[in-house]
Amino acid sequence: xxxxxxxxxxxxTEKHRRVFVMAEDRLGHYDGFRETLIExxxxxxxxxxxxxxxxxxxxxxxxxxxxxxxxxxxxxxxxLEIYALVPGFDPVDPxxxxxxxxxxxxxxxxRVGEEWTLEALKATGKVYKIPxx
Amino acid sequence: xxxHSTLAVELxxxxxxxxxxxxxxxxxxxxxxHYVDEGEGDPVLLLHGNPTWSFLYRKFIPRLxxxxxRVIAPxxxxxxxxxxxxxxxxxxxxxxxxxxxxxxxxxxxKGLTVVCQDWGGPTxxxxxxxxxxxxxxxxxxxxxxxPEPTEFHSKVFPWRMMHAPVVGPFLFQRRNILVERGLxxxxxxxxxxxxxxxxxxxxVMPDYDSRLLTRVFPRLIPLRPDDRSAATMRWLEQSLRSxxxxxxxxxxxxxxxFPAECAQRFKTLLPHAKGPLWVTGSHFLQEDSPQEICSHIxxxxxxxxxxxQP
Numbered sequence: 001x002x003x004x005x006x007x008x009x010x011x012x013t014e015k016h017r018r019v020f021v022m023a024e025d026r027l028g029h030y031d032g033f034r035e036t037l038i039e040x041x042x043x044x045x046x047x048x049x050x051x052x053x054x055x056x057x058x059x060x061x062x063x064x065x066x067x068x069x070x071x072x073x074x075x076x077x078x079x080l081e082i083y084a085l086v087p088g089f090d091p092v093d094p095x096x097x098x099x100x101x102x103x104x105x106x107x108x109x110x111r112v113g114e115e116w117t118l119e120a121l122k123a124t125g126k127v128y129k130i131p132x133x
Numbered sequence: 134x135x136x137h138s139t140l141a142v143e144l145x146x147x148x149x150x151x152x153x154x155x156x157x158x159x160x161x162x163x164x165x166x167h168y169v170d171e172g173e174g175d176p177v178l179l180l181h182g183n184p185t186w187s188f189l190y191r192k193f194i195p196r197l198x199x200x201x202x203r204v205i206a207p208x209x210x211x212x213x214x215x216x217x218x219x220x221x222x223x224x225x226x227x228x229x230x231x232x233x234x235x236x237x238x239x240x241x242x243k244g245l246t247v248v249c250q251d252w253g254g255p256t257x258x259x260x261x262x263x264x265x266x267x268x269x270x271x272x273x274x275x276x277x278x279x280p281e282p283t284e285f286h287s288k289v290f291p292w293r294m295m296h297a298p299v300v301g302p303f304l305f306q307r308r309n310i311l312v313e314r315g316l317x318x319x320x321x322x323x324x325x326x327x328x329x330x331x332x333x334x335x336x337v338m339p340d341y342d343s344r345l346l347t348r349v350f351p352r353l354i355p356l357r358p359d360d361r362s363a364a365t366m367r368w369l370e371q372s373l374r375s376x377x378x379x380x381x382x383x384x385x386x387x388x389x390x391f392p393a394e395c396a397q398r399f400k401t402l403l404p405h406a407k408g409p410l411w412v413t414g415s416h417f418l419q420e421d422s423p424q425e426i427c428s429h430i431x432x433x434x435x436x437x438x439x440x441x442q443p
Contacts, residue, residue, distance in 0.1 A: 022302040022341070025221040029352055033298040080299070094307075101303050108299060115289045116297065124291040124300075127318070128310040 003107035004057045005040055018065060018083040019092050021101060025071075025079045032112040034077060040111065043068060048076040055085075058100035102132045148333045152191050156214060159239060161232050167214035168207035168236070172198030175244050175269065177430075178237070179206040182251020182276070183350040184311045185417065186213025188333045192423035193248075200431050202246075207236055209252070211346030213337050224349045226362040230259040237267065246270040246434060250419065251390075252350055254278055255362075255369060262372035270437055272430055273399050273406075274383045275391050275416055278373055280355045280366040285390050287356065296351040305348030306341045319416035321387050326420055373402045380406035381433040383426055385414030407433055 027034040037043070041054035047068060054066040063085045068077035082104075084097055102125070109121045125133025144152065154169040169187050177197050179190040187206035197204045208215040210232050211224060218224065233256045237245070245268045249257035254276025261268045277283070286292055295304055304310045312334050320326045338344050355363035380403045384396040396409035410429050414421035 022307055024299050024302050026352065027298045029298050030293070098303070098307055101307070105300055105303060116294070120290040120294050121300070124294040127291050128295070128304060128308070128314045130304070130308060
């Protein structure tokens, strides 16, 4: 399995720091993305009010924190922020991080379903020279 | 207080060599806007789109100045050497129109010719219909001014996938695909582009934060009647129907983002317009055929100055 959603209890967060990877401010821009993430991460109303973030582990075994954000006038979650959990003061390898995020997208897109297909994602990645597409 | 990031304005010599114009700055609606202002005469306003900046018009500026025009080329807020607001919600089509309208007001521009492509179209044309007395002419190139999407913008592959939720920040901001690949795919003369132009577009998009607007602009293109920007685009189309500002339609023969039907739709909106005239050019036709486009613009402007011929 390329990406595994993990519970906080299974994390190796001790002596890890959080490194910002990217932010999405409009999960609702297209239908289906928000609902897919709600289901995959088991989000409830409690998560919008100080609840814990979500986590995933990439095939590389690196782990990521997914912070779900809310915004007045929009359903929760309205957005998300992804942070890499990096041991101690180790450096970050941006390309390795990008490969993990690409694998996360490969995991996400077919779960959204309908017109959002893995084939379309990979074809887009190939056109734009994403190395892992 | 909105968070802001800024870019150094010193351009490397290899870029400045192609862009030897004085960089000017003005405070617009609280944001720092960069622009070029060269020459004297009737003003010509050159408007770029996503993800370019005034560098796109580097070959237009000396040609139009030599022909006796004052040439003004701003960088939209969020692009080029202008300020980069850090929050997605800072950007909207309406804010971009308001920024450009304020720019025109602060510079006191009158008798304007606006030359627009891509997002320069909705923004520049909106300013023209808001204040038609300030505009002598409009030149539209590879753009649109209505709420319905093109086929390119409707398809999941590649357009909607590129800026889909979660995908967009990765491809546009972490991988900078529009600059690193999209531009290249959207010009005809690719080797020349790689050597001469890509470094300048890459230079002003050096990192994640600086690329925010490259992924926000695609999401502002309405696909459905209730999408953001749709009401403004409806207003724009309706307003253009009644404009009598002299117009020229120039279009790239190889354009796929806004295909030939879009040029014809402008002709329907602006039946008095000259054209469409077709030049060698993909979406960024300014990179492909700058001299040919300038010749068409100058011929058009000279015709306007001479007035109706018997």
